[in-house]
Amino acid sequence: MKKRYKSWTILLMSESNRPIIQLKIPKIFPFITATIFSVLFIWLFIAESSARHLKDVNQTLQKDLKQAQRLVEQQQSQISYYEQEASQIEEKLAQLDQLEQELMEMLSSLDPGHIESETVSGAMGGLDIPVHEEKQLDTLVHSSTVAGNDQALIEQLSQLEHQLPDYIQRYENAIENIEKINEKLKYVPTFWPADTSRITSTFGKRSDPFTGRESIHSGIDLAGPWGTPIYAAADGQVVFSGWDGGYGKSIVIHHNSTYKTRYGHMSQLTVKEGEKVKKGELIGYMGSTGRSTGSHLHFEVLKNGRSVDPYPYMTFLSRVLGQNLNKEGE
16 A cells, blocks of 8 residues: 655635646655755755864864975074085194194104204194094084984084093194293394394315415305494393404303303494393394404304304294295395
8 A cells, every 4th residue: 555645735826817827846845855955955964064073183284294394494404514514624624634734743853953954844743633534524514414414413523522532632732832942042042133134154174365475264244334233133141242353342141051142343232241132132242353345243143162154043034934034035
């Protein structure tokens, strides 16, 4: 037996001369309509909720992505900074090593025993960097570009930082050696003794200016105007100041157990016997007293009582340091 659904009848009437329209609507239709709208509403609600959730998730992901990008940029910036720091440290250490090499060569050359050699050659020296440290330094600079090695780079920089005190100690030792040698050089006649660079007679064999015969010149002659200042070539004590035969007005300074210097033919003496003088201190003025053909200074260096060529002493520091530290060339 078929189930019959009851229905509603709707009559549509218009003008009187037109037929009546009759519509029958099943009573279940409103239920179906309500169900459809309910399903549609639920679907729209779910869709809106899902869209809102997806939007929130997308915003969260965008935020996380930006944060991750910032972290990557920061890490890249840190790596770049450490690379630059490592490169600068390597450059500075290379400069320090070169400077230390030069210092060691200079220290060796400053030995007074090398003065009489016209060519000053430095001995071997320098900071000895162990092979494994050298490799670490090379790795420090050239491997830091690999992504993900920033922590290793930091560790290598830290290790290098701990090695720096050893470098500093070595340089402090070098400076201490320089101070010791500087103290020793105070008493070695290395200061250019006059305000002139004109050499008219060198040390050794020459023709006597008065007799023309071959003779031995025991010093070096520096010519200049009358009254040119004369200076002590090293620290010491004046052991003679006065007239000394052919030397005319002259001064003799005792510097240490090895060296003495003589200054002859002066016009005026400004220090007396027994006075202590410093290297570069004014001791008198140039003249032409004694056995002299004109205004000049006769300068002698006596080593262990024997006359030696003064020129290597006068030019010693300029040859070692590569620059004029005294009066030469003025």
